[in-house]
Structure formats: C-alpha cells, structure tokens
Amino acid sequence: MIIVSKIFVKSTCIAINSHSQFLDTSFITYSLYNFLLIFYLPQCCKQNFSLDSLHQDAVLWFGFKDTNICPQFSSFVDELTDYTTKSILATPILNGKDLVAVILAINKLNGPFFTNSDETLFLKYLNFASLNLKIYHLSYLHNCETRRGQVLLWSANKVFEELTDIERQFHKAFYTVRAYLNCDRYSVGLLDMTKQKEFFDLWPVLLGEVPPYSGPRTPDGREIVFYKVIDYILHGKEDIKVIPNPTPDHWALVTGLPTYVAESGIWCLSACYFFKEGPLDESGWTIKNVLSMPIVNKKEEIVGVVTFFNRKDGKPFDEQDETLMESLTQFLGWSVLNTDTYDKMNKLENRKDIAQDMVLYHVKCDKDEIQEILPTREKLGKEPSECEEEELASILQLPGPSKFEIYEFRFSDFDCTELELVKCGIQMYYELGVVKKFQIPQEVLVRFVYSVSKGYRKITYHNWRHGFNVAQTMFTLLMTGKLKRYYTDLEAFAMVTAALCHDIDHRGTNNLYQMKSQNPLAKLHGSSILERHHLDFGKFLLSEESLNICQNLNRRQHEHMIHLMDIAIIATDLALYFKKRTMFQKIVDESKTYDNTTAWTDYLSLETTKKEVVMAMMMTACDLSAITKPWEVQSKVALLVAAEFWEQGDLEISVLQQQPIPMMDRRKAAELPKLQVGFIDFVCTFVYKEFSRFHEEIQPMLDGLLNNRNEWKTRADEYDAKMKALEEEKKKEEEKMAAQKGQKQH
Template sequence: SGSLSEETYKDSVEKYLENNPQFAKEYFDKKVRCEVIAAAFAENLDIKDPASFKDVSQIQEATIIFDMIKEMHSQPIMEKAMHKVLQRICMLVNADRCSYFIYRARNGIPELATCLFDVTTTSKYEANVVNPQSEIVFPTDIGIVGQIVTSKKPANVPDVKQNPKFSDFVDKQTGYTTKNMLAAPLMNGKDPLGVVMAINKVGGNEFSKADEDLFSKYITFATVIALQHYTSYMYNVESRRSQVLLWSASKVFEELTDIERQFHKALYTVRNYLQCERYSVGLLDMTKEKEFYDEWPIKLGDVEPYKGPKTPDGREINFYKIIDYLLESKEEIKVIPTPPVDHWALVSGLPTYVAENGFICNMMNVAADDYFTFQKEAVDESGFVIKNVLSLPIVNKKEEIVGVATFFNRKDGKPFDEQDEQITEALTQFLGWSVLNCDTYDKLNRTEWRREIAAEMVIYQTKATLTEVQQILNTKEKFDMNPEDCDQKEMYKLLRTNIPEAKDVDLLLFSFSDLPVSELDLIKFGIRCFFELGVVEKFKVPAEVLTRWMYTVRKGYRDITYHNWRHGFNVGQTMFCLLQTGRLRKYYSDLEAFAMVAAAFCHDIDHRGTNNLYQTKSGSPLAKLHGSSILERHHLDYSKTLMAEESVNIFQSLQKRQFETVQHLHDVCIIATDLALYFKKRTMFQKIVDATEPMSDEKEAIAYVSNNPIRKEIIMAMMMTGCDLSAITKPWEVQSKVALMVAAEFWEQGDLERTVLDQQPIPMMDRNKADELPKMQCGFIDFVCSFVYKEFSRFHKEITPMFDGLNNNRAHWKELADIYQAKVDAIENERKRLEEEQAKKATGEDGEGGKSKTCTIF
C-alpha cells in the first residue's frame, strides 16, 4: 500500500502541475536554476521552455560561470560581450528586452546614452548596437534610468506609470510601451559606468524578488565587462594624455621665437594621440586698441563702429590666421592667413562663440543642431562631413584668449567624451601657458633691439664727427681730401706731425700733470702714446680710426668733478709710463701693451660721479644689471661697444684670436680697478715680487713672469690699481688740487645720500667734516696706497719715483693734519679750561678759602 500510495502521490502532483502551468514554471525556475543557466549560457543558444529542464547539479552552475568568464575575456569588443550577457539575463528573468545605457559627461554635464538597445533573446548584435549618430541621450535628472545612476542603487519598478521619475521620451520615439522594469547601475567603486535595464516581465505583471536576486547576481558579469573596458580605455586615455603633454612640451621649448611656429610644432607632433579626423586652430588678433588714425573714420561717422562679438577682455574677435590639420586620409596641413568668414571651420560660428565666452563646447550630431550653422554636406572636395565637434579656447597666463582649437569627428565614430575634453584641455592650457615663453622671448628681443638702438644713438652722439677729427687729422687742409680718400702712410706721417713728441710734453714722466693742458691736447697726447708703443702701424690701425676712437673716448666721459676725461687720460698715461719708463713692458707682448693702454684710457668711461655702493643703495638700473663691480662692468661694456663699431674700432685689423685676447685683457684691466678686489690680489702680487727680487738675472725674472699668464694678469691688475691711484703720487702742487676734486665729488655723493636716500654719509663723503680731509688722506695712503707703490718700487726700481712722490705727499698731508689737530686740541683745551672755571665758580672755590666743598652754612 505504501507503493500504491507513492504512485498515487506522483499522479496527484503531475495532475496539479499540468493544471497549474504558471506555478510549475515558477517552481522549476527556482529549483532547477542550474540547468536553466546552462542552457541560457550555452555556446549554441537553443531557446526552450525553462520548465522542461530537470536534474541539474550545483557543479554545473560553477562550470557555467567559468565558461562565461572565459567568454568575457575572449571577446575584446565590450559591446559584443555585453550583448551576450544581456541576452542571457533577458532569458533568465523572462524579460521582453534589455538595454545598456553608458554613463559619460560632456561639457561638464553628466548624461546617459544608449549603447545597446532593445536586446532580446533572439536579436542580433548588429541590430542592437547603437550608432553614435543615432544615440538617445538624456541628462541624469530625467527618467528612471537617471534615478538609478544618481542614486547608485538597483530598482524594481512594478508599474512605471506609478513612478514619478518615469519619462516616456524613449517610448514616444520608438512606439514601444514600457510597463515594468528591473534596473541596476554598473559601478566602479563610487563612480557609475552605466545602467543595465530589463523591461517588461514576460508571462507576469512584474519582476519577482527571485528575479531581482538573479538579476543582481548576474549583473556582476556586466559590471566586470564594463569595468574591464573602462580600465583599458582609461589606460589608453592616460597614455595619450602623457604623450600629448610630453611631446607638446618638447616641441614648445624647441620653438621660442614665434607663437605660430610653436603651436604648429606641438599640434602636429601630437596629432596621432588626439584621435580625431581633423582639427583646426584659429589664432586671434591680440590688438586691444585701434590706432588713432583708424578711429578717425568712426568718430567722423563715416564708418559704423564695431558691434560684433568680443573676447572677455574686450578685443574684437578677428582670426588673423587658421591652421587646418587634415588627417582623415592623406595628411595635409593648410595655413590660411586672414581666413574668409565662410571658411569651413569658421562658418558655423562655433569658434567665434568659444572665443567670445571662453567655454568648452562638446557637440555630438551637429547636423541636428539649430544654434550653429554647421555644413550638413561635405565641407570640401575630400567629402569630409562634420559629425561631432569639440572646441576649446587657448588661454594664456594673463587669462586672455589667444586662439581657439576645434577638433572634428572622433576616429571611432563616437562623440567626444569627458576624457577627450580633459586631454585637449590639458593641451590647450599648456599651449596657452607656453605663450609666455614667446612673450618673454619677444620682450627680450625688443629689449635687445632697444639696447641696440640706444647703443647706436649713443655712438652717434658720442662718436667724433668729421669736423672734430679734422681738428687733429687735418687732411682737408693739407690734402684737400677727407681721411677715407687719403693714403694711409701719408696720414700716419701727417698725424705724427700734428701731435707733440712724448719727451716734449713729459709723457714719459710719472710726474706728468694734465692741469695746464687743454682737453684737445690730451687727446693728441693719448694718440702719441700708441705711436710710442709702436702698435699703430704694426697692427694696421687706420689713422682716422685711431683719432676718432681717442676723441670718442674723451666724449664718453661725463663732465663731472673728478672721474672725467682728465682722470681717464691720467690713468692711460700712467699705464704707458709704467710700461715704458717703469720697464714693465718686457713682460708683455706688443698686443698686450696695446690692449692695456687702451683699457686704461677707457677704465672709467661714462662714470656717474657716484660709487658702486650708491648704485646699490639707490637701486639704479646698473646695479640691477650687474651684481658686482657695478660701475667697472659698465665701463667695460662701454669699451666693448666701441669695439663693435667699425669706425671707432682700433682693433679692427686683428685676427679673431688676437681680438679675443684684447677683449679678455680689457676684462682683466677694467674690472681690476674695483678697489673691493684690490685686497684679494695684493698678496698674490707680493709673492711675485718676493720671488723676483732675489733674481740677479733679468732674463730669469722675465721668464718667471712671461711664461705664466696668471702672473702676468696679476701684475697687470696691480698696474691698473697703481694707475687709478696715481694722483696720490704726483707733485704736491698737483696732488693737493686733485685731492680737493676727489673730495668735492665725494661730498656731492654725500649730499645725494642725505637728500635722496635719507641716510647719513660716511665721514669721507660728509662735507661737514671737510676739515678732516688731511687726516683721512693720511689714512687712505697708509691703508691702501702705500702697499701698491712700495711693492712696485721693490719689483722695479724705475717705479720708485711714484713711491717717493707718495711719501712726500703723505708728509704734507701729515703736516696739515697735525696743524688741524693742534687747532682741535687747542679748542678742546680751551673748552676744558672754561668748564673747569665754571665748575670752580659753581662750588664757590673762587678765592673765599676755607669753605667746605660738601657743606655750606647759610
């Protein structure tokens, strides 16, 4: 009976299942899920009624999942892999159809777009994948799909009409009626990637809880596919971004001279990483204000004022050049200066809009756009049709829009997305910032051009005129010809005749005085120095050039109290005297002697009457230009400026190596006149003197110095110091007058420090302490000058007259200082005597005798 009872039970169950097919279907969906899944994900999909599957084990489910993972990894195209998953999910939950919406952002606004639409268990991939031009796009604040991606949570909507978020926008476009849906977001951490939606439960009014669980379980595979695609895509994006920035940086810094060439090099190099069919760069006119003569017709009413669009900083929008990069087939670059308004990249008005507002504009399916007038047909004979566009402003560091870059048609047919915006924005930002390089280079160029113009003006104003040259080299009077038309030998002869002999004017004496000599005669004396050195004819210095150079050097000195042409000449004459009379020339070549005397004449050219410290305190342009030895470097620059002007370049006939030597010696000689460097070099000079003093053989001393360029330069530098201070060695009647000139110039600087800088000058520059001049002169001689001339007298006894003159002048200054000190002491003694007398009176000690000093009885 037990057996019969079991048979009866089976019959009852079978009859019940036959009479209740819906229950049977749902029951087997739950209990026989593994085989259903096996059938759903089989390679050769064979659609059967799920109720017919029986006897499936849990092991089969694991196998199925493994096969599905293999399938996902074997399919490189995300849409195809996702299509298969959607078909299986569609069957598993008995949905009429499924769709996949991709999440993205354009113009900074998130949106959802159809990627796979109306996928059924039997539909083909080609029919379901959405062409970029046919996408249905809507923002995330519309529809249930928008709610899903915003809330980032799945939803089971049994009746869409009861859901306030439901939008029938898609239904109206497709004619399909949505009743219920099951939807879930695909997430990458906290960021949405897309939404999968199952629509309309087949054989039921809504999706059940079991469907939700199943949908949630297998939506993971869709997430893996989307995430895999997203990761791969973002890797590609970052790779492109880094390449774009790397190559654009490389090319930007290759070209600093011109913004157009800079942009072109960068944009052409990165073309393969931008992944578009074309791009166009429009460069904007940066002129903010019209020339006054262009304003006249407007102000007179003859021309209408400009009423068109303007950039945010108020410039009229005028693309002065367009560069088109055509990449769709054969690469071609077109540069269009002053492009017409109907140029294919401008005619839509989009670049103008971007230039006016500074917005990034990312547009898909431009043919359907009503705001801009894009050409719907081919834009040129190549057949190129604009489908989607990304346009960005190129903004410099000053927040000025310098151009507009517009990219056309992404190569994969999809619209430009947020990542494309970021890549191109990084590129345009970099290009915009790099404009600073061109601007800086342009400013440097303009500064250099202004400097050249200023130098030309200075040379023109200071260069000796033909009339001035004729005062010395009177070829017009002698030959009735200008110097350039005369024979050089005849001019040498004439010039020698017109200038006095060195011995006749004491040029070879250390005691030479310029005071009774006119400035014009000093120019002649300077020319004579070069003839005495024998360098004029040896180095083929044209007589006219030598005369003009010497006269120009004189004009280069300002008419100030001490550091004027007379001081410049005295230093040059002393250098000449050290070489000739002091017999220091034996250590130097003719070229070196030539350069040393020329540098000595130029050593203080264009001196301003104030020292380096004042230049620094006052923040003068010279102080900003030169960090150390400020005035000395300015004098050096001035002297080299004369070398650059052929008509006054006395070294013009030298070979390149010789000319470089001359320039180096100018560096050594002129910079050496900075007394701040004197204390660094005098120990080195003393060692040379100590080494040569015991040498009895002159040839040995010459070899010791001449064979070592450093020793020669040290002696040369000390010679310049000796020349610069030589006024302190002149006869007393000369030195006393020159010292007052030096002091007067110092006092003038002290007045400036007091009035301009609001500072108290040091005693040497304080005219209120003029009476202390003798004492300060003694201190200057002892602290600075004595070493120079003492060591030179040891080095060469021929230079002893300078040391003797120094000591003689010190004796005179000491005598004056003692007289002044005696007066000061007398005044001080008298003051003390008066104070003592006053003190005695105050204490009553004025002859009244025995009163106590501490107590008085009234």
C-alpha cells in the same frame, strides 16, 4: 544572453552614464540614454539615494511590475521606438562612488512581472558583468592617460623648440600631436590681441563716418577678430591650409561657434546642426560633431580658439576627449608666456641697439673734430677716408713724447687742453710701436682716442683727464718702469687701451651708491658694477668698425686682447685689490730669489697667470697714481676727488635720506688731511712699496707718495692741534662759567 535565458526577459540593455564615458558608446541608443535621464535618475532622487554616499559593494536595484501605474515612467521612449514597456528590472554598475552604467531587463516573458527570484538571479550575474566593466574601465582610463601624456610631452617638446613666434609655436605643437587627437580635422583661429586702436583708426568713428564696433568682444574687452585660421586636414591625404585674415563667411567661422567660444571663454561640445549640411569640399567630407575650446594664456586672455571636427570612430567626443584637448589648449595657452617673454626680450634688445646708436652718434668723433688732429681738408683737400696711410702720417699733428713729459712719473695734465691729451694718447700708441706692427689705420686710431675722450662725462674728477692720467701712468710703468720686458707688444697694446677706457662713462658715484639707489647698472651687474659698465662701453666702441683699432688682429690676437682688457678694467675695483695683494707680494718675493734679471724676465714672461696678477696690480697703481704726483699737483687733485665724494654725500642725504660716511660728508671737509693720511697708509703704501721693491725704476712713485703723506700728516697734525686748542679753550670757558655760577649762588 545568459541573463535573458535565465530570467526569461525579452531584452536586456546597458545604459552608460554620460559622465563616465568609458564604454564603447555604440552600446548607447538614444532611447536608453533618455530612459536613464527620464526614468532612472528621478527614481534615485525619489528614493533619496545619493550616489556619492554609496560605497563600492553597495547594491541598489529597482523593479517595476507595471509601468502603466508608475507615475515616474515616461512613454516618450516607447513612442520614439514603437515599443511597449510593461515591466522593468534595473540596477546600477558602480566603480567606487562613480556611476558607470545601468543594466536594464525589460518585459518578463513567462510572467507579468519580475519576481524576487529573478531579482536575486539578476544581481548574481551582474557581479561578473560589473567586474568586466570595471576592468574595461581601468584599461580605457590607462589608454586615455597615456595618450594625454604623449600629447603633452610632444607639445612641450615643440613649444620649447619654437620661442620666436606664437603662430609657429602653435602650428608645430598641433601638427606634431595630430595622431593623438582622434579627429578628422581641426582648425586653430588666432585672435587679434590689440586692446586699443590707433588714433587714426578712431578718427572715422569719432567723426561719424564709420559706425562704432558693436559685435562680440572677448571677456577682457577686445574685439573678436580672427587674423588667421590654420586648418589641419587629417582624413584622406593630410594637408594644412593657412587662411590669413579669414572672412566671416569662412566655413569654420560662419556658424559663430568659434566666436561664441571666444566671447564666453568656455568650451563648447555641439552637434552638427550648427554647420552646413552636406559636403564642405570636393572630397565629400561632412561635419558630424565638433568640440571647440578657447586657448587662454597666463593673463586669462583668450589668444585663440581651436575646434576639433568628427571623432575618427564616428562617435561623439566624450569626456576623455574633452579632458585631453582641454589639457592641450591649456598648456599651449600657458606656453604663450614664452613667446611673450621672447618678444619682450627682442624689443629690449632692439631698444638697446637704438640707444647704443644714439650714444654712438653723440660720442663718436665726427668729420669736423677729426680735422683738429688730421687736417686733411686743409693740407690735402680731401677727407681722411680718401687718403693713403702715408699721406695721413705726413700731416698727423702730434706733440711728441717730450713736450708734455709722457715718459715721466711726475706728468701733470694741468697745462694741457683736453684735445692735447687726446693727441698725447695717440702718441703713446706710436711710442709703443703697435700702430705699425698691428696695422692700426691712423684715421681709426684718431677716431677711437677722440671718441673715448668724449665718452667720459663732464664730472668733477672721474672725467677724461683722469682717464688719460691712468693710461699715461700705465705707459710710464711699461716704458720707464721697465715692466714692458715681461709683456708682448699685443699685451702692452691691450693694457694701455684698457687704461684709457677704465672709467669711461663714470657717473661720479661709487658702486655702493649704485646699489643703494637701485640703479639699473646694479641690477645688470652683480659685482664690480661700474667697472663692468666701463668694460662694456669700451668693448662697444671697439665693436664699431670706424673705431675698431683691433680690426687687423687675427682671431686669436683679438680674443687675447679682449681677455686682458676684461682683467685690467675689472681689476680697478678696489674691493678686489685686497684679494690680490698677497699674490702680488709673493711674486715680488720670488723675483728676489733670482740673481740674473734676464733669467727672471724669461721665467715671468712665460707665466701667464702671474703676469695677469702683475698687470692687475699695475692697474691699481695707475688708478691711484695721483697720490704719487708732486705736492702742488696732488693737493689740487685731492680737492677734486673730495669734491666729487662730497657731491655723492649730498645725494645720499637728499635722495637716499641717509647719513654719508665721513669721507663723503662735506660738513667734515676739515678732516680731509687726516682722511688722506689714513687712505695712504691703509690702501696706497703697499702697492707702491712693493712695486719699488719689484723694480727700482718705480721708486719715484713711492718717493712722491711718502712726500705727500708727510704734507698731509703735517696738515692733519695742525688740524688736530687746532682742534685740541679749541677744546681746551672751550673747557676753560666752561670751567670759568661754572665758577661764576657758583659764586653767584654763594
């Protein structure tokens, strides 16, 4: 009004730049907006003014004395508004390099055109107007960014709260941020992500019974099928409508706008003429303007289309609305990665369960196999599950403790069948007294030990026979070696069970080979690769109800048993053996400071950590116990171990294209005695020497070790002497050849 009174203009008005959109758009009339496009912007181009090159304090204005003689002026606006434009004075409002608005003074009242003094006065007052507009601009941008931040924050909160399903994820996010979206209503259409049809869906098309799909497709080639539309109603009473498998004539889809957005992949800002005119429902709600955007995931696939209807203040959606809603849809699109990852994880988990079920089917002791140990059909005429514990005890066929000398360190499995070893394994649980004490169902015990034996692979050395030998040595250390005095029955129960399972499902290759060959086990377990796999397999068997020998333990007992199994099986990794040697030696040294065995036993029984160290060293002693057996047994077992090593060496040469270490190179088989002596000296001697010092009852193991060392040393010396003789003979032959060659030359 001040400008009107000062320069005597009939009217002034503000035309807002459509790209800034920071002012209240009610100021914009259709005629002024078109004036900006038809008149002002062509003049900028004609005068060669570049808005990008203008700095903040630049002054640019345009004045036309007579529009009738101005070739750039269009009468289009006058015809629409029934108004006659005679003279114009216009100037832009700039915020930095951005064009904010154009202020127009139209038709000079007290003269035919605007004078230089009018122009000067006009520009002076505009400095104040420009400042107000810029302040409003900054305030508006601040509010928009705050709203945008709130939307992203709340949507992120809900996205990470819901990872299981994309529908629930989108629904929670959109519903939570509804107050910030500034619209009356919005709908989310979720697209079918199927890229390739099943063969039974293709047959009718290939046979000509159904015409092929010829409709629109997404940019990645998928048929555009909205399998669900979620409609959020915010005007009046809030409501949410979920429409599964919506028909093409649904009001949100019938216009084709969501389909167009899904096909093109670009957002669309459109007027209401796309939609049905008049009320859409009984509430009288009508569509005035829309903003439709695709939801795109990280793979650039369109997973849905969201359409916003009717800005709350009745104005068209502006650039800030577009930015806000585009940020929301982009964030939700990227968050689909979370649900995809969760879905893949669930599928992998399901595949794992299926694989475990398949493994269990082949490993688990079946109804016929259990009859070999519990012949209930023959003796009682019924299945084991139908029998009482007393009946099973009366027919359980076990060899007894003395037949195969399971209490002796010299035990050998050579005269036993694998089934007899299973029976001996069951016998050890009875000898420990844990079957009755912990109420282990006899059928379950038989099934468990039998299933463990089947879990070992048919490989050269690390098979069921080795697994049983380790368990038998553990049993012997506890009972004959008198180490049981430090441990409870539950702990002894756990130690023998761990020994039975310690190498289950061994592949005949070591940890280093798993890493070199990039075996999945190496990717699953960072250290002690095979040991952790054996532990997992053992726990897997115990998790099966029909094999769970721990089923009658209370929670605390069960946790303690699993804890001890963890330690015992992982301790068989020789890489850890060298770390625990010093700790064990200190415990042995400490035991020698006690004159009274009872006092030492009472002390160590209460020292949980020290007992675990001793147990870990016992597992190592058991795992290496073949080296302490009588020579006729040890020599044969050593060849089995070497044969398995050589098989790994062959794999390293053929598969990995690498040269194996001498121990695994069958071309150096003659060096086996020398390698055995080195293994005894470097690895084995310490553990058995310390155990014999710890408990004199374990002396037979050290004696056997030293005897075997002498045997291997003798053979190693014979080999060295033979090789030395061959070298001397070869040297003499070379000298002889050289002498003969010299005589010929003379």
